Amino acid sequence: MKFTLNRIALLAVTFLWLNKSTIAQPITSVTGFGSNPGALNMYNYVPAGISGKAPLVVAMHGCTENATTFAQQSGWNKLALLHGFYVVYPEQTSANNSSTCFNWFDTTQIERNKGEALSVIQMVNYMKAHYAIDTTQIYVTGLSAGGAMTSVMMATYPDVFISGAVMAGVPYWAATNSTNALYIMDGFMVNTYTPAQWAQLVKKQFPGYKGPYPRLAVFQGTADAVVDTDNTTQLIDQWTELNHANQSIDSTYNSFNGNSNIQLTIFNDSSARAAVYHYKIIGMGHAIAVDTGSCPTQGGATNTYSLEEKKFHSTYWAAQFFNLIPGPYSITGNITVSASANGVVYSVPNTTGSTYQWTVPPGCTIKNGQGTNSITVNFSTHSGYVQVTETDKAGCELDPAKLYVTVSGTTGINAIATQIGTVFYNSLENSIVLQNINPVEVRSVRMLNVLGQVITESGTPASNKIILDRKLVAGIYIIAVTTDKEQFVKKIAIQ
Numbered sequence: 001m002k003f004t005l006n007r008i009a010l011l012a013v014t015f016l017w018l019n020k021s022t023i024a025q026p027i028t029s030v031t032g033f034g035s036n037p038g039a040l041n042m043y044n045y046v047p048a049g050i051s052g053k054a055p056l057v058v059a060m061h062g063c064t065e066n067a068t069t070f071a072q073q074s075g076w077n078k079l080a081l082l083h084g085f086y087v088v089y090p091e092q093t094s095a096n097n098s099s100t101c102f103n104w105f106d107t108t109q110i111e112r113n114k115g116e117a118l119s120v121i122q123m124v125n126y127m128k129a130h131y132a133i134d135t136t137q138i139y140v141t142g143l144s145a146g147g148a149m150t151s152v153m154m155a156t157y158p159d160v161f162i163s164g165a166v167m168a169g170v171p172y173w174a175a176t177n178s179t180n181a182l183y184i185m186d187g188f189m190v191n192t193y194t195p196a197q198w199a200q201l202v203k204k205q206f207p208g209y210k211g212p213y214p215r216l217a218v219f220q221g222t223a224d225a226v227v228d229t230d231n232t233t234q235l236i237d238q239w240t241e242l243n244h245a246n247q248s249i250d251s252t253y254n255s256f257n258g259n260s261n262i263q264l265t266i267f268n269d270s271s272a273r274a275a276v277y278h279y280k281i282i283g284m285g286h287a288i289a290v291d292t293g294s295c296p297t298q299g300g301a302t303n304t305y306s307l308e309e310k311k312f313h314s315t316y317w318a319a320q321f322f323n324l325i326p327g328p329y330s331i332t333g334n335i336t337v338s339a340s341a342n343g344v345v346y347s348v349p350n351t352t353g354s355t356y357q358w359t360v361p362p363g364c365t366i367k368n369g370q371g372t373n374s375i376t377v378n379f380s381t382h383s384g385y386v387q388v389t390e391t392d393k394a395g396c397e398l399d400p401a402k403l404y405v406t407v408s409g410t411t412g413i414n415a416i417a418t419q420i421g422t423v424f425y426n427s428l429e430n431s432i433v434l435q436n437i438n439p440v441e442v443r444s445v446r447m448l449n450v451l452g453q454v455i456t457e458s459g460t461p462a463s464n465k466i467i468l469d470r471k472l473v474a475g476i477y478i479i480a481v482t483t484d485k486e487q488f489v490k491k492i493a494i495q
Contacts, residue, residue, distance in 0.1 A: 025077035027067060027089055034122030038115045041091035042123045043067040046131065047081040055085040055137035055324055056127055058120065058153065058161075060146030062168075062305055063101040067091035070143070073306035074288060075299030075315045082296075083324055085137075088127060090120050092145075104148035104170070105181035112156040112205045116149070121157055136456070139322045140214075141165040141315075143288050143305060144227065148174070151235065154214045155202040165217040165318035167288045168224055170231040171238045173201040187228025195247060198238035210440075212459025213242040217277040217321040219314045221284030236276055240267045243275035244443065250274075251362045257389060257397070258357060261310040268362060271443035271482035272382040277321055281310055289314045295396035297389075320400065323454075327401030331386060335448065335478065336406045339381045343367070346386050347374035348401060353393030360386055361405065383407045383482075404446070404454055406480045423481050425492050432466040432479060439464055446480040447472075 027043040057080070061070035067089035071077055076087050092100045102109075102116060109115030127133050140161045142150040147169020154164040155172035174191060175181035183189035193201075202213070216239040220232045240247050249265045250272075256262040261283070267276040281289050284307060290300025291313040299313050300306055319325050333346035348356070350373040358366055358375050361384025369375035377386065387402040426433050432445060439461045447455045447468065455477070456468055472494050479492060 025071075025081055027071050027077070027087075030123075030126065033126035034119070036119045036122060038109055038117070038119035039093065039096055040116060040119040040123075041067065041093060042126070043071075043089040043091060044123075044127065045071065045077045045080055045087040045089070047077075047084065047086075050084050050086075050132075053132045053134040055139065055322070056088065056124065056133050057085060057319075057322070057324075058088045058090065058124065058138075058140040060090050060102060060120075060140075060142030060149050061092070061100075062142075062144030062146050063097075063099045065143075065305065066100065069303060070146070073290065073301050073303040074143075075290065075301070075313065076319075078299050079315065079319050079324070083319070083326065085324055086127060086131060086133065088123050090116075090123060090149075092116075101145035102142075102149040102152075104145055104152055105175040105178055107176050110149075110152045110156070110173075117152055117156045120149075120153055121160065124160060137162060137322075137324075139163050139165070139324075141167065141318055142169065143167045144169065144286065147227075151238075154216070154239075156205045158202075158206060158209060158213045159211060161214045163215040163217070163322050165219065165314075165321060166235060167219040167314060167318075168221065168227045168286055169218075169235065170227065171198055171201075171235045174231065174234070184231065185227050187230050190230055191234060193234070193237075195237040195241035198234060199241035202238065202242055210460065210462055213239070215239075215243065215275055215321075217279065217318055219279045219281065219288065219318070221281045221287065221289075223283050224286045226286035232278065236267065236278060240276050243269045244271075245269040245275045253359070259310070259312055262312050266362070268382075269443060272362065272384065273444055273482070274384070279314070279317065281312065281314075284310055291316075296399050297397040325399050328390070328398050329401055331388060331401050331403040333386065333403065334405065335403065336408055337379050339379070339407055341379045341407075344377045344379060345374060346377060346388075346403065348388055348390070349373065351390070351392065355391050357389045357391070358387065360384070361407070379405075379407055381407055383480075404448060406478075423479055425477070425479065425494065426465075429465070430468050430472070432468070434461070434464045434466075434481065437464065437481075437483065441483045442481060444480075444482045448478045448480065449475070 027045050030042040033042050059076050080087050092102050140150050140153045147166040150164050150166045151172040175184045245267050250268040251266040253264040256264040263280040265278045266274050269275040287305045287307040289310045289312040290306045290308050291298045291311050297316050302308050355371050356373050362382045363380030365378045367376040383406045385402045387400050389400040390398045446457045477492050
């Protein structure tokens with residue numbers, strides 16, 4: 001019966017996508033959202049049917065574009081309607097920039113609490129004041145100048161944005177005037193900053209900030225004649241450094257999801273958590289990649305700066321990176337394993353005619369089962385996601401399902417690590433308490449349900465106490481803490 005219900009639900013979602021994808025989703029002009037020192041326009045998209053707190057995505061257009069064209073070509077509204085989140089579209093004006101580029105190179109516009117950066121954050125604050133926004137799920141993305149402005153927003157407001165997706169953009173503070181901006185984009189002038197120096201340019205915007213910096217996904221065409229790919233290298237240098245990661249690639253997928261046009265490389269932080277994704281789009285020029293069609297992972301529309309020939313929907317995979325796409329079903333299998341555990345089985349319901357593409361944490365290997373609904377995994381020492389994407393007999397890829405698996409040096413989820421103190425849940429305060437643990441040494445804290453699905457996740461906490469956003473219902477949960485020394489995994493019961 002469980003299998004039947006899962007398939008019925010999946011068919012219902014696919015039917016919903018087919019119907020919603022054929023409906024235009026217009027954006028709405030918003031005025032009076034603040035003092036607006038950058039003199040930008042604000043548009044938003046509020047999908048019908050949202051109940052309770054929902055995520056927010058800020059999406060910024062490229063030069064010569066506007067909010068309406070970017071909404072159409074990117075396909076963000078279709079995903080928002082299907083998966084239940086809000087979108088804000090800041091818009092540049094020709095009065096500010098003759099080519100309607102965001103002024104990512106003007107130091108009066110790109111510092112915290114100044115100019116265009118402040119205007120964008122006022123749009124976010126407007127949404128928080130007028131809608132039930134989940135403040136733990138606010139994201140930012142953009143193309144070209146909008147991609148560069150994405151770096152600006154991540155740098156100036158790391159306390160607001162959880163993750164960002166830069167499409168054909170540049171690092172924060174890559175240029176400080178319009179002439180240098182052109183040279184930097186063309187690759188004629190190369191910044192020689194070290195990763196630490198790139199990171200310091202960000203840190204100076206918020207002195208004393210001790211929280212985590214946003215994770216980053218970069219999407220870049222290898223044939224981009226407008227923004228030289230050297231900018232991607234330096235963008236990765238900047239955000240790996242900010243996320244306590246080195247600049248060595250931890251995982252490479254040369255044909256991402258079976259698409260030979262796409263190479264994905266991943267850079268992990270010191271706790272083996274993915275910090276930076278780099279989607280290299282082989283042979284594409286200056287644009288975002290779209291894949292028009294009615295399948296769940298397809299979307300967008302072709303335009304001057306949105307190209308379809310690579311059959312890859314960048315916006316969808318940015319939303320996936322933001323954790324905005326729920327899986328169609330749960331993966332069955334262990335959520336905690338010992339280091340170097342062999343023969344661990346993971347499976348999902350089987351559908352006749354479907355194929356299944358699995359990915360596993362860095363260093364792990366799929367012993368057998370790739371292409372089927374069940375795999376056997378040999379683990380290494382890295383925690384991470386076991387993920388599967390089903391392609392049905394019609395050739396449609398379904399939304400991926402994923403399961404976070406914690407690799408522990410000791411067996412059993414009740415094992416207590418001896419070096420890092422004690423972790424417990426305070427039901428009166430609805431908080432996770434780190435006892436006798438220096439929070440500066442903590443790299444991540446996760447609360448998971450018994451299916452291994454992440455309920456809440458944070459980087460380095462500001463104190464020994466992490467207040468949860470919502471009260472937990474009765475049940476079994478798992479707290480996973482990663483420090484500089486080792487991992488702590490504990491099962492708790494809440495009544």
